Amino acid sequence: MRWVIKIGTSSVCDIDARLSQEKIDRFVSQLRILVSREHEILVVTSGAVGAGVGAVGKTPQDVTDKQALAAIGQARLMEAYQRALHPIIVGQVLLTRQDLEDQDRRQASRSTLERVLSWGAIPVINENDTVTDAEIRIGDNDTLAARVAVLMEAHRLVILSDIDGLYTENPKKNPGAHRIEAVPWVTADDMQRFSSEERGGLGTGGMATKLEAARIAQEAGIGMVLAASQEPDVLDKIEGIKSWQGGTRFLAKRGMIRA
Numbered sequence: 001m002r003w004v005i006k007i008g009t010s011s012v013c014d015i016d017a018r019l020s021q022e023k024i025d026r027f028v029s030q031l032r033i034l035v036s037r038e039h040e041i042l043v044v045t046s047g048a049v050g051a052g053v054g055a056v057g058k059t060p061q062d063v064t065d066k067q068a069l070a071a072i073g074q075a076r077l078m079e080a081y082q083r084a085l086h087p088i089i090v091g092q093v094l095l096t097r098q099d100l101e102d103q104d105r106r107q108a109s110r111s112t113l114e115r116v117l118s119w120g121a122i123p124v125i126n127e128n129d130t131v132t133d134a135e136i137r138i139g140d141n142d143t144l145a146a147r148v149a150v151l152m153e154a155h156r157l158v159i160l161s162d163i164d165g166l167y168t169e170n171p172k173k174n175p176g177a178h179r180i181e182a183v184p185w186v187t188a189d190d191m192q193r194f195s196s197e198e199r200g201g202l203g204t205g206g207m208a209t210k211l212e213a214a215r216i217a218q219e220a221g222i223g224m225v226l227a228a229s230q231e232p233d234v235l236d237k238i239e240g241i242k243s244w245q246g247g248t249r250f251l252a253k254r255g256m257i258r259a
Contacts, residue, residue: 001039001040001150001156002039002040002042002153002154002155002156003034003039003040003041003042003154003155003156003157003158004042004043004148004149004152004154004156004157004158005031005041005042005043005044005050005142005145005158005160005215005235006042006044006045006046006141006142006145006157006158006159006160007027007044007045007046007047007160007229008024008046008141008159008161008162008229009046009047009049009050009159010161010162010257011023011027011160011161011162011172011229012024012027012045012046012047012050012077013050014049014053014159017050017053017059018050018051018053018054019020019047019050019051019054019073019077019080021080021083021084023229024047024080024081024234025082025084027160027214027229028081028085029084030233030234030236031043031085031122031235031255032085032233034235034239035088035122036212037239040117040238041122042117042122042125042148042152042154043081043122043123043124044112044124044126044141044144044145044148045071045077045081045124045126045141046123046141046249047240048069048070048073048074048077048126048129049066049070049073049129049184050073051071051072051073051074051080052068052069052070052071052072053069053073053074053078054073054076054088054173055072055073055076055213056069056072057161059100059185060198065170067130067209068130069128070129071130074092074094074126074130075172077126078090078092078124081124084213085122087243088120088121088122089119089120089121089122089123090121090122091116091121091122091124091186092122092123092126092128093109093112093113093116093123093126094110094115094125094126094128095125095126095127095128095138095144096127096128096138096150097138100147100148100151104121106151107208108150109151110152113148113151113152114152115224116118116175123150124143125144125145126141126142127139127141127250132144139209140209141183142159142209142210142212142213143209143212143213143216145157145159146213146216146217146224147212147216149216149217149220149222150216150217150220150222155221155222156223156225157217157222157224157225157246158214158224158225158226158227158235158238159210159225159226160212160223160228160234161210161226161229161230162228162229162230163207163226163228164179164227164228164231164247164248165179165180165181165226165227165228165236165246165248166179166180166183166207166210166211166226166248167179167180168180168216170207179248180248181245181248181249182248182249182251183214183248183249183250184220184251184252185251185253186211186214186218191208191211191215193206194206194211198216210226213225216242216252217250217252218250218252218253219253220253221249221252221253222252223249223250223251223252224249225238225241225247225248225249225250226247226248226250227246227247227248228247229252231246231247233247234247
């Protein structure tokens with residue numbers, strides 16, 4: 001089975017927004033189990049800006065700051081993944097919107113990722129933040145992960161975040177909100193309801209981007225799971241999704257997560 005797994009900024013950085021090797025090690029230990037079970041894994045990771053913050057001790061004030069911090073942080077982020085995954089090989093892939101929309105570049109991106117996978121390596125993917133501008137930006141890693149899942153015809157898309165699923169309302173504002181176990185189809189009303197949600201910290205996503213990712217995946221017949229990265233053995237639980245009651249499942253168009 002081919003998985004695309006996206007992990008968010010808060011799931012790889014500490015409370016000071018600096019890259020956390022401990023968190024990456026915890027995440028990677030679960031990837032190892034999936035690889036040992038002969039799953040193909042593609043990781044879409046946040047954390048480059050956080051790694052840059054940790055290196056130079058500066059908080060970004062504008063887009064140029066973020067791009068410069070990403071340039072500094074990318075190498076440190078990849079080093080952290082390679083250290084945790086060794087002896088499994090990591091392949092860094094940086095994408096822009098053009099790489100996923102232009103026909104020739106899209107095919108080249110797919111061919112490269114397929115070759116990395118065929119060699120038993122794990123592609124670790126991020127947007128090419130250091131050079132992209134508004135015209136060629138994807139904008140957030142939730143959408144990037146969904147588009148990579150479609151490009152690579154993945155069987156499952158997993159979004160790991162600091163929240164354990166989609167709620168009827170923002171649980172930080174309304175303690176009475178309850179988690180939705182399954183979403184058959186993301187509707188325009190769903191998108192509108194979360195479109196004004198606040199985004200914070202170094203991350204670029206919120207619930208709205210996760211719903212957009214789910215919509216992209218569903219339209220391609222790919223099921224998505226939104227779950228909390230801090231849930232113990234969360235990827236193992238998602239692998240046995242039929243017996244797990246956590247997270248939120250966004251069903252594929254035909255009504256079930258692809259097997």
